[in-house]
Amino acid sequence: MSSDPLALPSLDEAFGPDPYPMYAKLREAGPVHRVLGPEGRPVWLITRYPEARAALADPALSLDRSNAAPGAYGGLSLPPVLDANLLNMDGADHARLRRLVAPAFSAARMEALRERVHGVAAELLTEAAAKAGTAPVDLVEAYAAPLSLTLLCDILGVDRAESQRFHRWTAIVLDPSASSRAQLKDALEGIVTSLARQIAAKRAEPGPDLLSALVTAHDGDDRLNSDELLSLAFLLLFAGYENTVNAIAATAAAALTEPGLRERLAAEPDAVAALVEEVIRFDGPVELAIRRFPTQDVEIGGVRIPAGEPVLIALGSAHRDPEAYDRPDEISLDRDTRPGTLGFGHGPHYCLGAALARLETTTAVTVLLQRHPQAVLAVPRGELRPRPSVRTRGLAQLPVRLGPEL
Numbered sequence: 019m020s021s022d023p024l025a026l027p028s029l030d031e032a033f034g035p036d037p038y039p040m041y042a043k044l045r046e047a048g049p050v051h052r053v054l055g056p057e058g059r060p061v062w063l064i065t066r067y068p069e070a071r072a073a074l075a076d077p078a079l080s081l082d083r084s085n086a087a088p089g090a091y092g093g094l095s096l097p098p099v100l101d102a103n104l105l106n107m108d109g110a111d112h113a114r115l116r117r118l119v120a121p122a123f124s125a126a127r128m129e130a131l132r133e134r135v136h137g138v139a140a141e142l143l144t145e146a147a148a149k150a151g152t153a154p155v156d157l158v159e160a161y162a163a164p165l166s167l168t169l170l171c172d173i174l175g176v177d178r179a180e181s182q183r184f185h186r187w188t189a190i191v192l193d194p195s196a197s198s199r200a201q202l203k204d205a206l207e208g209i210v211t212s213l214a215r216q217i218a219a220k221r222a223e224p225g226p227d228l229l230s231a232l233v234t235a236h237d238g239d240d241r242l243n244s245d246e247l248l249s250l251a252f253l254l255l256f257a258g259y260e261n262t263v264n265a266i267a268a269t270a271a272a273a274l275t276e277p278g279l280r281e282r283l284a285a286e287p288d289a290v291a292a293l294v295e296e297v298i299r300f301d302g303p304v305e306l307a308i309r310r311f312p313t314q315d316v317e318i319g320g321v322r323i324p325a326g327e328p329v330l331i332a333l334g335s336a337h338r339d340p341e342a343y344d345r346p347d348e349i350s351l352d353r354d355t356r357p358g359t360l361g362f363g364h365g366p367h368y369c370l371g372a373a374l375a376r377l378e379t380t381t382a383v384t385v386l387l388q389r390h391p392q393a394v395l396a397v398p399r400g401e402l403r404p405r406p407s408v409r410t411r412g413l414a415q416l417p418v419r420l421g422p423e424l
C-alpha cells in the first residue's frame with residue numbers, strides 16, 4: 019500500500035460498521051499494512067492469521083506505553099493512576115501481577131459459579147419479560163449488560179447498590195460518543211473513587227471476594243501498591259464487562275437469525291457452546307488487540323517495523339483468513355476450529371476471564387432459547403447496528419419479542 023499518510027485507509031472511516039470487506043482486500047494484498055489509526059496517526063495493521071497469532075505472543079512487541087515512539091500514539095487517555103494494569107506491561111512485571119490474580123479465575127472456580135450465572139440469567143429474563151409484556155425487549159440493556167455487571171461485581175465483591183452506579187458510569191465510558199467530555203471525566207473519576215473506597219473497605223474487613231484476596235496479597239508482602247490494585251480492579255471491570263455483553267448479544271442475535279440454527283440448537287442444546295466459539299471467531303467482541311510497540315526494529319511478514327511504532331493486530335481479520343479457516347465468512351457449528359481462536363488473545367496476555375466469559379455467554383443464550391423458544395428479532399437483521407468503536411464489535415441494541423415463557 020502507499021506510504022503517503024494521506025492515502026492510507028483510516029480505521030475510523032474506511033472500515034466502518036462492516037470492516038470485513040476492507041480486511042479481505044488488505045489480507046489479499048499482504049499480511050502487514052500501514053493505516054491511519056485512532057486520532058489519524060499512522061499505525062501498522064496485521065491482517066493475516068499466522069502473523070497475527072505470532073505477534074500476540076511476540077516478546078519484542080511490548081504493551082507498555084512507555085515503549086511508544088514520542089507522539090506515536092494517542093489512544094484512550096485513562097487517569098495515570100490506572101497505568102499499572104496488565105495490558106500496559108510486559109515480562110516479569112506482568113507475570114508477577116498475573117500470578118497474583120490468575121488463581122481467582124481458574125476454570126475450577128468459574129465452574130463453581132455455574133449455578134449462580136444460571137440463576138442471575140433466569141431472574142433477569144423473567145424481570146425483562148414481565149416489564150415488556152408483548153413489547154420488544156432490548157436484550158443488550160435488559161439482559162446482557164446487567165448479567166455481565168452483576169457477576170463481575172459478585173466476583174470482585176462490589177455491593178449491589180454500588181453496582182447500579184457502575185452500570186451508569188460504564189454506560190457512559192463505553193459509549194463516549196453519546197456523552198460530553200465532562201460526563202466522561204466524571205464517570206471515570208466516579209469509578210476510580212468508588213473502587214478506591216471499596217478497596218479501603220476490603221482492607222479494613224476482608225471477605226471471600228477477589229478484591230479482598232488482592233488486598234491481602236498487597237498487604238502481606240507489599241508487592242501490589244495501591245495504584246496496581248486500583249488498575250487491576252478497573253481492568254477486570256472493563257476487560258470483563260463490555261466484551262461479555264457484546265459476546266452475549268452477538269451470539270443471541272446469531273441464534274435467533276441464522277437459518278436452521280434455532281432448530282439445530284433446540285435438538286442439540288449443548289451446541290450453544292460451539293456457537294459461542296464460532297461467533298467469537300466470525301464477529302468477536304475484540305476486533306483489534308491492544309496496541310503494541312516494538313522494543314527494537316522487527317520484521318513481520320516481510321515488512322520492517324521500526325521500534326516504537328504502534329502495531330495493531332486485527333483479530334477480526336485473522337479470523338476471516340481463508341488460509342486458516344475454510345469458508346471463513348460463514349457461521350458453521352461444524353467448523354474445524356483447529357487453527358485456534360485468537361478471540362481471547364494468545365500468549366502471555368491470554369484473556370484471564372475466558373472461562374468466565376464462555377460460561378456466561380453459553381448460559382445466557384441457553385437460558386434465553388430454553389425459556390423463550392419462540393423469541394424473534396423485533397427488527398430486520400440488517401437494521402441491527404454496531405456501537406461505534408474502532409477496537410471492539412458490539413451491537414448497540416438487540417430488540418427481541420420474547421414470546422411466551424416456557
Ligand code: HEM
Pocket residue numbers: 074104105116170253254255257258259261262265298302303304307308309360361362363364366367368369370371372374375376379
Ligand atoms: C467474551 C468476552 C471476552 C473477550 C472476547 C475477551 C478478549 C480478550 C482479549 C482478546 C484479550 C487479550 C488482549 C491482547 O492481548 O491485546 C483479553 C485480555 C484480558 N481479559 Fe478478556 N475477554 C473477555 C472477557 C473477559 C472477562 C469476563 C474478564 C474478567 C473478568 C476478562 C479479563 C481480561 C484481562 C484481565 C485481560 C488481560 C490479561 C493480561 O494482560 O495478562 N476478559 N481479553
